Amino acid sequence: MKLYNTLSRQIESLEPLASPKVSVYTCGPTVYDYPHIGNWFTFIRYDLLIRTLTESGYEPNWVMNITDVGHLTSDADEGEDKLAKAAAKEHKTAWDLAGYYSDYFLGALSRLNFTSPWQTPRATDHIAEQIELIKQLEERGYTYKIKDGIYYDTAKFADYGNFARLDLDEQQSGLRIEANPEKHNSSDFALWKFAPEGVKRDMEWDSPWGKGFPGWHIECSAMCYRYLGETIDIHSGGIDHIPVHHTNEIAQSEAVTNKPLAKIWMHTNHILYNDQKISKSLGNGITLEDIAANNLDLRAFRLYVSESHYRSQSKFSWDGLNIAQNRLLKFINFAALRYQLRDDAAVTNLASDKILSCMQDDLNTPQALAEFESLIEQCEQTKVSTGSFSSTLSLVDSLFGLDLEKGTPDINDQAKSLINSREQARKAKDWVLSDRLRTELAGLNIGINDTAEQGQIWYYLTIPRNS
Ligand SMILES: [Zn+2]
Numbered sequence: 001m002k003l004y005n006t007l008s009r010q011i012e013s014l015e016p017l018a019s020p021k022v023s024v025y026t027c028g029p030t031v032y033d034y035p036h037i038g039n040w041f042t043f044i045r046y047d048l049l050i051r052t053l054t055e056s057g058y059e060p061n062w063v064m065n066i067t068d069v070g071h072l073t074s075d076a077d078e079g080e081d082k083l084a085k086a087a088a089k090e091h092k093t094a095w096d097l098a099g100y101y102s103d104y105f106l107g108a109l110s111r112l113n114f115t116s117p118w119q120t121p122r123a124t125d126h127i128a129e130q131i132e133l134i135k136q137l138e139e140r141g142y143t144y145k146i147k148d149g150i151y152y153d154t155a156k157f158a159d160y161g162n163f164a165r166l167d168l169d170e171q172q173s174g175l176r177i178e179a180n181p182e183k184h185n186s187s188d189f190a191l192w193k194f195a196p197e198g199v200k201r202d203m204e205w206d207s208p209w210g211k212g213f214p215g216w217h218i219e220c221s222a223m224c225y226r227y228l229g230e231t232i233d234i235h236s237g238g239i240d241h242i243p244v245h246h247t248n249e250i251a252q253s254e255a256v257t258n259k260p261l262a263k264i265w266m267h268t269n270h271i272l273y274n275d276q277k278i279s280k281s282l283g284n285g286i287t288l289e290d291i292a293a294n295n296l297d298l299r300a301f302r303l304y305v306s307e308s309h310y311r312s313q314s315k316f317s318w319d320g321l322n323i324a325q326n327r328l329l330k331f332i333n334f335a336a337l338r339y340q341l342r343d344d345a346a347v348t349n350l351a352s353d354k355i356l357s358c359m360q361d362d363l364n365t366p367q368a369l370a371e372f373e374s375l376i377e378q379c380e381q382t383k384v385s386t387g388s389f390s391s392t393l394s395l396v397d398s399l400f401g402l403d404l405e406k407g408t409p410d411i412n413d414q415a416k417s418l419i420n421s422r423e424q425a426r427k428a429k430d431w432v433l434s435d436r437l438r439t440e441l442a443g444l445n446i447g448i449n450d451t452a453e454q455g456q457i458w459y460y461l462t463i464p465r466n467s
Contacts, residue, residue: 001056001360003234004311006242006265007163011362014264016233020059023228024050025262027220027237027245028064028120030071031101032086036285037301037316038271038278040112042238044302045268045310045363047114049236051399052359054115062118063227066105068098069123069203070193071216081213084201094202098124108288112298113401119227123219127205130214130222134191134207136256146182149193150209155185157251163265164243189248190215217248224261225253235262239269268310278316286316294318297463299402300325306365306400325463328402333459334376335393335404339411340457351375352392359399372396411458415444419456422448 001014016022026046029035035043043064053060072079087097106120123130134150137143142156154160194212195204204211224232230253237246246265253261270277273284291301304324308314351371358368375392393405411419422437438448442461449457 001053001058002362003264003266004362005263006267007262012264014233016058017231017263020057022053022058022060022234023232024053024060024062024234024236025220025224025228025232026062026064027241028066029101029105030067030082030216031098031105032071032082033101033280034285034287034289035105035108036278036280036287037291038273038285040108040288040301041271041305041314041316042268043109043114044112044305046236046266047112047401048306048310048359048363048365048399049234049266050118051115051401052356052363055356055395055398056360061228063223064118064120065220065223066102066120066122067216067219068102069094070214070219083203087202098122111288112302113403115401121223121227123214123223124203126219126223126226127214129226130218131192131205131207133218133222133225133252133256134214137191137252140255142255143191144184145209146180147194148180148182148196149190149212149215151183151188152191152248152251153184154187154189154251157255159254160187160251161247163250164247189217189244191218191252217245218252220245220249221252221261224249225257230257230261231259232262234264234266236266237268239267242267266310269313271314271316273316275315291321294321296321296325297328299407300328300463302401303328303331303369306369309366310363329460329463330376331372331396331402331404332408332463334379335408336459337379337457338390338393341454351389352395355392355395355399365400368399407464408460409464411444411446415441415446415458418444419448419458423456426450 002011003014004010005012014022024046026043028043029039046062046064050060050062069081069083071082081094083094083098087094090097092100102122109118109120134143137152138150142153143150144153145151192207192209192212192214194210195201201213204213224235235246235249250261272278273286276282276284278284278286288298288301291298300321301324304316304321307320307324351374354371355368358364358371361367372392375389379389390405396402397404397406418437418441422434422441425431425433425437441448441458445461445464447459447461449459451457
């Protein structure tokens with residue numbers, strides 16, 4: 001299995017620390033709103049990674065955190081708490097808001113066919129671990145206290161910014177929100193923020209430094225360590241995380257352990273919609289609900305995500321998603337052929353090998369799908385009995401989560417008997433009856449192709465529901 005490593009800026013072979021186990025941490029959602037499709041592109045791509053690891057014989061242990069406190073409106077730790085701000089707007093407590101959107105997120109993982117097992121720890125359930133980590137940083141001299149909190153002194157960490165190859169001066173001048181003038185270095189970030197005086201926050205905890213709440217970056221360092229240990233195999237997130245969040249996670253964790261936080265760092269590229277980055281603030285945050293409202297299948301969305309490579313900048317368009325939906329229907333009807341044709345194992349096994357190899361080559365999802373498509377075309381062209389190809393279908397389902405097998409139940413007895421009657425009508429050259437039966441079958445979402453070699457071949461007219 002080969003993966004591009006942001007740390008070395010090279011494609012590397014995965015060499016897990018304790019193979020066949022592979023520890024994977026993905027920076028998860030901040031639960032103050034419905035995730036938009038840009039977020040889902042990232043999460044689905046790591047689901048594709050986990051599925052590929054499993055199919056390659058590894059045993060991935062996947063942790064994706066839920067940020068329910070401490071993420072400020074600027075990733076660089078300035079501005080308001082995203083959750084507190086959204087809660088005030090919705091007239092809810094921060095706890096209610098976080099509970100609602102966490103539950104929504106977990107439900108959506110299931111609706112989107114995310115593979116399990118996955119663990120999704122919440123930051124608010126791990127405050128003690130975060131305080132402990134800050135204490136260790138304090139003991140080692142990496143922290144200082146100013147009016148609004150305990151900060152990490154980035155000048156004390158010799159390699160700060162190396163990961164992102166940051167030009168720190170350039171980065172800082174680009175910050176939108178005015179830096180806190182008390183900070184020693186503009187790249188310093190909050191480990192613990194004090195609750196503002198006279199303000200009762202919904203979410204605040206006692207700590208050795210006073211009442212307050214943890215910063216966003218410390219939660220990932222703490223939960224990554226708690227669930228996966230000092231050095232993990234793969235740490236992952238969106239490309240946005242490189243200059244601040246992941247740079248800060250490395251500074252926190254490695255200052256305490258003196259070991260690399262992760263062997264491989266993976267980052268997914270941006271998704272553009274109408275040539276703009278998708279973000280809530282731009283008001284183009286399309287959600288899963290918008291997709292469903294347009295009568296599109298969430299599996300078609302999964303397929304759409306897989307059609308572009310995770311490291312390339314991809315575009316979202318409704319046309320593109322509709323095309324993916326048609327492609328999914330084509331896949332589904334290929335799967336439905338297994339009830340109707342005989343098997344030719346030699347063709348399909350070769351296809352399976354090719355598909356898995358593509359995925360093991362830095363998750364080359366577009367090429368893997370092209371290989372699957374060429375198997376479909378081969379079957380269509382040769383018209384030979386390449387029927388039950390079950391192993392390839394199972395593999396594609398395991399890798400892409402499209403439910404091609406589960407989503408294509410055999411047709412019911414009523415449909416079968418209509419097809420038999422139509423067979424008889426055609427033999428008797430009763431074209432009127434034959435056409436009427438075709439219309440009846442269409443009412444059951446079933447179309448018919450009359451072929452010279454195999455007689456009537458049925459297919460789904462639209463993606464079958466309740467699948
Ligand atoms: Zn993180």
